[in-house]
Amino acid sequence: MNSSEKNIPVHHLTSEKFQLSTLQTGHPENFNDIHRHNFFEIIWFSKVPENSRLELDFESHLLRNGQICIIAPGQVFNMRLQGEKGYVLAVTREIFKEACAIESILTGGTAPFSLDPQSEKACTAIISLMEQEYKGASRIELLKTYLRAFCIIIAEQINLQDPLMKDRQRIQKLISLIEEHYTVHRDTGFYADKIKISSHHLNDIVRLSRATTIKKMVAQRLLLEAKRELSFGALTVKEIAFKLGFSDASYFSRFFKKHTGDNPDSFRSGKV
Numbered sequence: 471m472n473s474s475e476k477n478i479p480v481h482h483l484t485s486e487k488f489q490l491s492t493l494q495t496g497h498p499e500n501f502n503d504i505h506r507h508n509f510f511e512i513i514w515f516s517k518v519p520e521n522s523r524l525e526l527d528f529e530s531h532l533l534r535n536g537q538i539c540i541i542a543p544g545q546v547f548n549m550r551l552q553g554e555k556g557y558v559l560a561v562t563r564e565i566f567k568e569a570c571a572i573e574s575i576l577t578g579g580t581a582p583f584s585l586d587p588q589s590e591k592a593c594t595a596i597i598s599l600m601e602q603e604y605k606g607a608s609r610i611e612l613l614k615t616y617l618r619a620f621c622i623i624i625a626e627q628i629n630l631q632d633p634l635m636k637d638r639q640r641i642q643k644l645i646s647l648i649e650e651h652y653t654v655h656r657d658t659g660f661y662a663d664k665i666k667i668s669s670h671h672l673n674d675i676v677r678l679s680r681a682t683t684i685k686k687m688v689a690q691r692l693l694l695e696a697k698r699e700l701s702f703g704a705l706t707v708k709e710i711a712f713k714l715g716f717s718d719a720s721y722f723s724r725f726f727k728k729h730t731g732d733n734p735d736s737f738r739s740g741k742v
Contacts, residue, residue, distance in 0.1 A: 488604075491557075492558065504525075516535065516536065522552060523549070536590060538582065557601075570621040640667070640672070640675055652695075658684045672684065
């Protein structure tokens with residue numbers, strides 16, 4: 471994460487675990503800055519003006535009437551409202567996981583997507599029931615049931631419209647897993663097991679989408695951290711080696727030279 475990303479504010483759900491509002495009567499000031507969520511947010515844009523856009527993970531998307539966007543915790547979101555109409559659902563991770571068992575959505579949300587007329591009609595009926603319950607007794611189990619029905623319908627639409635979505639979400643999951651485990655696990659099989667597909671299949675996805683391999687992705691992450699430590703840290707080469715999970719400093723030095731053409735000490739002195 472770079473320094474600019476570190477400064478991106480995180481929005482939290484406060485008292486409620488399940489919130490339903492509309493874009494026109496909700497809290498538009500929450501949209502008018504770049505931010506992350508620590509919860510799941512579903513935005514259904516029923517009507518948008520021309521050139522309406524949102525940014526998700528720094529990628530700009532032009533919006534159309536009737537599109538839905540799901541924002542997962544940690545994703546960077548930015549949008550300035552210009553009179554868009556629609557619904558905003560904000561729910562905790564726990565509730566969303568109960569309602570939506572689709573791994574790809576749980577790990578990386580979705581870019582804006584459309585509903586076919588039949589699905590739109592069904593979702594309109596569900597959201598109407600949800601709104602009625604939310605404004606009334608607000609029984610959480612009933613709200614979760616409506617949310618589950620809503621998610622079943624929209625998940626079908628996502629899979630129909632973008633068969634490559636699953637692979638993209640698997641790449642996103644892989645990147646997150648590497649970030650968490652790169653100093654301990656360098657074996658392709660570990661990451662494939664976590665994503666619940668074969669090593670061969672995962673490597674195929676990585677090769678086609680990124681023109682690389684899982685081992686190379688892990689190595690690049692190790693090199694990035696090594697370069698950061700050598701450039702800005704106060705640790706010795708031996709301490710860096712152990713911090714990054716290498717059994718000894720000479721093994722780390724060989725690894726570093728193989729990938730950079732330089733040994734750690736000369737790389738560090740070149741940065742001074």
